[in-house]
Amino acid sequence: MNGRAEAPAAGTVLNALACGKGSAFAIDAYTTAEVTLADEPGVEGEIDGAPDADTRLIERCVELATDRHGDGQGGTVRTESEVPMASGLKSSSAAANATVLATLDALDVAEEIDREEACLLGVEAARDVGVTVTGAFDDASASMLGGVTVTDNDRDELLARESVDWDVLVYTPPEQAFSADADVERCKRIAPIAELVAELALDGRYGLAMTVNGFAFSAAMEFPTGPAVEALPDVAGVSLSGTGPSVVAVGDRKALQGVRERWDNRRGTTWLTTTQSRGARTR
Ligand SMILES: Nc1ncnc2c1ncn2[C@@H]1O[C@H](COP(=O)(O)OP(=O)(O)O)[C@@H](O)[C@H]1O
Ligand SMILES: O=C(O)C1=C[C@@H](OP(=O)(O)O)[C@@H](O)[C@H](O)C1
Numbered sequence: 377m378n379g380r381a382e383a384p385a386a387g388t389v390l391n392a393l394a395c396g397k398g399s400a401f402a403i404d405a406y407t408t409a410e411v412t413l414a415d416e417p418g419v420e421g422e423i424d425g426a427p428d429a430d431t432r433l434i435e436r437c438v439e440l441a442t443d444r445h446g447d448g449q450g451g452t453v454r455t456e457s458e459v460p461m462a463s464g465l466k467s468s469s470a471a472a473n474a475t476v477l478a479t480l481d482a483l484d485v486a487e488e489i490d491r492e493e494a495c496l497l498g499v500e501a502a503r504d505v506g507v508t509v510t511g512a513f514d515d516a517s518a519s520m521l522g523g524v525t526v527t528d529n530d531r532d533e534l535l536a537r538e539s540v541d542w543d544v545l546v547y548t549p550p551e552q553a554f555s556a557d558a559d560v561e562r563c564k565r566i567a568p569i570a571e572l573v574a575e576l577a578l579d580g581r582y583g584l585a586m587t588v589n590g591f592a593f594s595a596a597m598e599f600p601t602g603p604a605v606e607a608l609p610d611v612a613g614v615s616l617s618g619t620g621p622s623v624v625a626v627g628d629r630k631a632l633q634g635v636r637e638r639w640d641n642r643r644g645t646t647w648l649t650t651t652q653s654r655g656a657r658t659r
Pocket of ligand 1: 431432457460466507553556619
């Protein structure tokens with residue numbers, strides 16, 4: 377019983393750490409999971425190219441999926457990823473979604489299970505192993521469903537979802553920042569600004585929403601605002617992604633290419649990509 381699936385990474389419109397509401401958009405970079413089920417319980421996880429990384433998230437995803445939709449089988453799970461880990465680009469959501477879908481594929485029920493329900497299994501696994509603050513249903517839903525989503529993570533409620541077709545520039549500094557280490561109390565201080573960003577996002581004004589989000593959360597979590605200032609006013613929106621350190625910008629491709637030249641003077645990597653509206657899928 378083998379299953380295989382892929383799920384996209386995502387960038388931030390609104391970080392949910394301040395007021396519980398969040399918004400994210402899927403991008404064209406993927407994590408793939410391969411699951412082999414066995415009759416005995418116990419799950420062994422492996423992350424390609426990262427032998428020391430924490431495999432509990434993907435192991436818990438297999439356990440929850442076989443508990444709810446199979447007979448509690450164990451097995452092995454292996455992920456391969458184009459998404460830098462703990463960089464604000466939702467590597468955890470992509471890994472969880474790919475693993476849940478690959479497990480459902482191995483159980484031969486992937487087409488019967490609603491995608492939002494499958495996504496919530498990954499959110500539950502992330503809460504169980506402590507890699508998230510709010511559950512990150514914003515990031516998980518964007519990765520599972522594709523497009524841009526707005527969610528209430530306190531209620532695990534999808535408030536809005538739409539397909540979008542944006543060019544996206546990503547800047548990834550060489551450092552890592554794990555969500556579980558974020559200074560949540562400082563983020564909560566900017567809740568009134570986060571509420572404003574949620575209103576802008578629900579109004580479809582995603583570009584302005586993400587720019588306001590980026591300045592506010594960069595201040596709260598003490599990340600530099602230089603990349604955003606170098607991108608404005610040429611782009612439609614620019615923000616610190618998640619709990620950082622990556623920065624994402626959306627807008628006209630030519631303008632993004634100009635911003636890329638400026639960002640290339642910084643340490644780390646830049647890449648041009650697009651939004652992704654199909655979401656996760658079995659392979
Ligand atoms: N490819 C992967 N395979 C398995 N687990 C992963 C993978 N990528 C990320 N994770 C899990 O997600 C955690 C990082 O999550 P987080 O700090 O929220 O970063 P991000 O912003 O990239 O989602 C890792 O410690 C690991 O548990
Ligand atoms: O753990 C969490 O609850 C969250 C982590 C952040 O994302 P990253 O995991 O990308 O840092 C944030 O953007 C999201 O809204 C909520």
